[in-house]
Amino acid sequence: MVRSHIFSITWVKFFMSTPAQSRQAGKNRSQADRTLDRSFIWITRIFAFSIAAVLVWIGFQVAVQGLPALEQFGLGFLFTSTWSPNPPNVELGILPSIYGTLASSFIGLLIAVPIGIGTAVLLSENILPLSVRTVLVFLVELLAAIPSVVYGLWGIFVLTPFLGTVGTWLNKFLGWIPLFSRPESGAIGGPGLLPAGIILAIMTLPIITAISRDALASVPKNLREAAYGLGCTRWETLIRVIIPAAFSGIVSAIMLALGRAMGETMAVTMLIGNSNRISPSLFAPSNTIASLLANQFAEAGGLLISALMYAAFVLFILTLIVNILAELVVLRVKRL
Numbered sequence: 001m002v003r004s005h006i007f008s009i010t011w012v013k014f015f016m017s018t019p020a021q022s023r024q025a026g027k028n029r030s031q032a033d034r035t036l037d038r039s040f041i042w043i044t045r046i047f048a049f050s051i052a053a054v055l056v057w058i059g060f061q062v063a064v065q066g067l068p069a070l071e072q073f074g075l076g077f078l079f080t081s082t083w084s085p086n087p088p089n090v091e092l093g094i095l096p097s098i099y100g101t102l103a104s105s106f107i108g109l110l111i112a113v114p115i116g117i118g119t120a121v122l123l124s125e126n127i128l129p130l131s132v133r134t135v136l137v138f139l140v141e142l143l144a145a146i147p148s149v150v151y152g153l154w155g156i157f158v159l160t161p162f163l164g165t166v167g168t169w170l171n172k173f174l175g176w177i178p179l180f181s182r183p184e185s186g187a188i189g190g191p192g193l194l195p196a197g198i199i200l201a202i203m204t205l206p207i208i209t210a211i212s213r214d215a216l217a218s219v220p221k222n223l224r225e226a227a228y229g230l231g232c233t234r235w236e237t238l239i240r241v242i243i244p245a246a247f248s249g250i251v252s253a254i255m256l257a258l259g260r261a262m263g264e265t266m267a268v269t270m271l272i273g274n275s276n277r278i279s280p281s282l283f284a285p286s287n288t289i290a291s292l293l294a295n296q297f298a299e300a301g302g303l304l305i306s307a308l309m310y311a312a313f314v315l316f317i318l319t320l321i322v323n324i325l326a327e328l329v330v331l332r333v334k335r336l
Contacts, residue, residue, distance in 0.1 A: 058316075059313070059316055062309050062312050062313045062316060063313050065305070065306060065309035066306055066307075066309035066310035066311075066312070066313050067306070068303060068306040069092070069303060069306040069307040069309070069310040070310055072303060072306075073092060073093075073307070073310075076093065077092060077093055077094060077307070077310060078093070078094065078095065078098065078314065079093065079095050080092070080093020080094075080095055081093055081095050081096050081276060081277070081278065082276070083096075083276045083292075085296075085300075085303075085304045085307075090303065092304075092307045094289060094292065094311045094314065095278065096275070096276045096277055096278050096286065096287050097276070097287045097288055097289045097291070097292045097311065098289065098314065098318075099278050099286070100193065100272060100286035100287045100288045100291075101262055101288040101289050101290070101315065101318070102262075102318075103193055103197075103286065104193055104196045104197045104200055104261070104268060104272065104286070104288060105197075105200065105258055105261040105262050106197075107193065107194065107196075107197025107198070107200070107201070107282075108197045108198070108199075108200030108201040108203075108204055108257075108261045109200075109201070109204070109254065109257065109258060109261065110197075110201075111197070111198065111201035112200075112201040112202075112204045112205045112208055112257060113208060113254055113257075115201075115205060116204075116205050116207075116208030116209045116212060116253070116257075117208065117212050117243075117250060119136075119140065119205075119209045119213075120208070120209050120210075120212035120213040120215075120216055120250075121216065121238065121243075122136070123136060123137055123140075123209070123213050124213050124216040124217045125234075125238070137213075140205070140206050140209050140210070141206055141210065143202065143203075143205060143206045144206035144207070144210075148203070148264065148265070148266040148267040149266050149267070149270075151199050151202065151203060151267040152199070152266055152267040152269070152270030152271060153270070155195050155196075155198075155199045155267065155270065155271045156270060156271065159195050159198060159199070159271075160189060160190065160191065160195050160271070161189065163189065163194055163195055163198075163283075164188055164189020164190070165189070167180075167188040167189060167194070167282075167283050168188050168189070171188055171283070178280035178281065179280060179281065179282050180281070180282065180283075181280065181281045182281070182283070183279055183281045183283050183284035183285070184277070184279065184284065185284070185285070188283045189283075190273065190283075190285070191270075191271050191272055191273035191274075191285050192271075192272065192273055192281075192282065192283045192284055192285050192286065193272065193281075193282050193283075193284065193285075193286050194282040194283060195271045195272075196267075196268045196271045196272040196286070196288075197282075199267050199268070199271055200261040200264060200267075200268065203260065203261070203264060203267065204257035204258075204260050204261050207253060207256055207257045207260060208253045208254060208257045210253075211249060211250075211252060211253035211256065212246070212249065212250045212253045214249065215246035215248070215249025215250055215252075215253070216242060216243070216246045216249075216250075218246070218249070219241075219242050219245045219246050220245075223241050223242070223245055224237055224241065224242065227240070227241045247330070247333055248330045248333070248334065251326055251329060251330050251333075252326070252330070254326070255322060255323055255326035258322055259319050259322070259323070262288075262290075262315065262318065262319055262322075263290055263315070263319070264290060265290040265291065265293070265294050266294070268288055268290065268291055269288075269290075269291040269294050269295065272285065272286050272287060272288060272291060273285020273286060273287070274287050274291055274292075274295055275287060289311050289312070289314065289315040290315065292308070292311060293308055293311065293312060296308055
């Protein structure tokens with residue numbers, strides 16, 4: 001009891017000390033303590049700059065490996081749909097892969113974002129009993145532990161046949177819309193953009209849910225209490241106060257999920273169809289840059305390796321652009 005009282009008095013004196021007393025206390029610190037502080041600062045700086053250095057080094061190495069393809073094909077590599085690596089008429093282009101990467105990622109986020117944010121709200125608010133919320137958090141996090149190949153196999157044997165039935169119905173009644181038109185192959189229910197997008201939605205759902213839940217839970221309780229004091233209901237407080245306050249964290253979750261979707265390889269390769277064609281139909285086979293790399297790299301050589309590194313650098317730049325845009329959006333919202 002006496003120790004507790006002495007400890008409390010010590011902390012009160014510490015918090016009630018003046019700036020001059022704090023500076024005097026800092027001067028009285030030993031040289032070893034100062035050296036330890038400076039060492040800690042420099043170590044953390046080294047760690048931070050090393051991450052940036054690794055990122056720059058990876059980008060530089062990929063760019064250097066892709067220079068021969070850049071000299072051979074130029075920027076036309078980005079706007080050509082033909083992929084013919086067999087000599088003597090070598091013609092390579094990744095426009096269908098860029099389209100498939102962006103389209104499948106967009107479909108995945110279109111499904112995962114509302115579900116993920118809604119789940120995060122459910123898990124961060126006192127809507128359900130704590131025991132139920134604990135189980136739901138465990139199940140959501142369990143989705144992140146499932147290997148990509150398992151998602152791919154589930155998509156092949158379960159999701160694709162189901163989408164074949166749904167796709168046939170959609171094409172029958174909404175076939176006049178390009179999104180639900182019949183692909184050039186004539187078959188509905190095989191590999192395509194839609195199953196790949198749905199798998200990406202399932203795979204990115206834990207990322208969006210976990211980070212958004214942490215962002216919502218970190219909002220100060222004073223904001224919530226102030227909103228209640230002004231007469232706001234729970235849902236008005238949630239929509240007008242809590243979610244806007246956690247907006248930067250939610251955007252970060254979405255962008256992290258987008259990067260995960262754009263770089264996903266195995267599951268998408270198993271489900272997207274790996275076809276170098278651009279089609280507006282959701283049921284048509286397509287391709288992504290990551291799938292292109294996975295399918296071609298094993299037997300690549302010479303100029304083809306350089307072309308694949310060129311494609312990898314394009315994916316690197318796309319991801320970088322998306323993250324820069326997300327940061328600009330967050331900064332703009334903070335200024336409002």
